Amino acid sequence: QKEVEQNSGPLSVPEGAIASLNCTYSDRGSQSFFWYRQYSGKSPELIMFIYSNGDKEDGRFTAQLNKASQYVSLLIRDSQPSDSATYLCAVINGWYSGGGADGLTFGKGTHLIIQP
Amino acid sequence: DTAVSQTPKYLVTQMGNDKSIKCEQNLGHDTMYWYKQDSKKFLKIMFSYNNKELIINETVPNRFSPKSPDKAHLNLHINSLELGDSAVYFCASSQDSVTSGSSYNEQFFGPGTRLTVL
Numbered sequence: 692q693k694e695v696e697q698n699s700g701p702l703s704v705p706e707g708a709i710a711s712l713n714c715t716y717s718d719r720g721s722q723s724f725f726w727y728r729q730y731s732g733k734s735p736e737l738i739m740f741i742y743s744n745g746d747k748e749d750g751r752f753t754a755q756l757n758k759a760s761q762y763v764s765l766l767i768r769d770s771q772p773s774d775s776a777t778y779l780c781a782v783i784n785g786w787y788s789g790g791g792a793d794g795l796t797f798g799k800g801t802h803l804i805i806q807p
Numbered sequence: 808d809t810a811v812s813q814t815p816k817y818l819v820t821q822m823g824n825d826k827s828i829k830c831e832q833n834l835g836h837d838t839m840y841w842y843k844q845d846s847k848k849f850l851k852i853m854f855s856y857n858n859k860e861l862i863i864n865e866t867v868p869n870r871f872s873p874k875s876p877d878k879a880h881l882n883l884h885i886n887s888l889e890l891g892d893s894a895v896y897f898c899a900s901s902q903d904s905v906t907s908g909s910s911y912n913e914q915f916f917g918p919g920t921r922l923t924v925l
């Protein structure tokens with residue numbers, strides 16, 4: 692059973708600063724990692740995907756992966772009040788024999804608050 | 808032209824009743840899922856369904872059963888509802904790709920159905 696751990700927060704960051712969100716995972720064989728954002732009362736939406744060690748940048752977002760330490764992080768630069776949400780880290784459970792992923796295991800999410 | 812839709816959005820019912828939640832995706836995806844998000848906001852996979860193959864999370868009670876009339880639909884039937892079934896249920900779909908060294912799975916979620924069992 693895969694496990695994904697996140698600090699539930701809340702994590703409070705001033706507007707314009709860098710928000711740093713962290714995640715650890717239990718299965719050393721996990722290959723792909725996802726960050727979803729969920730606003731209160733809304734459904735999760737994918738914001739970043741990473742599978743190689745190192746950094747991956749997309750606009751103000753940077754995902755970092757360290758497979759040796761089984762650690763994934765998400766950095767949000769120039770934080771905006773609209774970034775206030777719960778951020779969910781996820782890994783793929785497995786794969787169907789014919790293709791298609793067998794669901795995601797999510798962490799419990801980190802609640803991020805950007806203070807104006 | 809919503810990508811993943813669910814009905815109803817809200818469902819309030821009594822303990823012991825049987826209810827269904829419908830899900831449809833118009834993205835042409837091959838895999839569909841049901842997730843449960845509890846009061847503590849923990850999102851947990853219940854079922855995944857791909858090309859008539861069903862994978863069930865072992866912790867899901869057999870009162871829950873998914874039904875897929877075709878590739879675009881995955882409905883959730885719940886029998887003998889219990890208080891603990893109260894949660895938000897999300898349907899999702901994905902079109903996955905696996906290439907050397909990586910596996911990509913972007914899941915598109917429906918808006919959720921808030922189930923309240925009284």
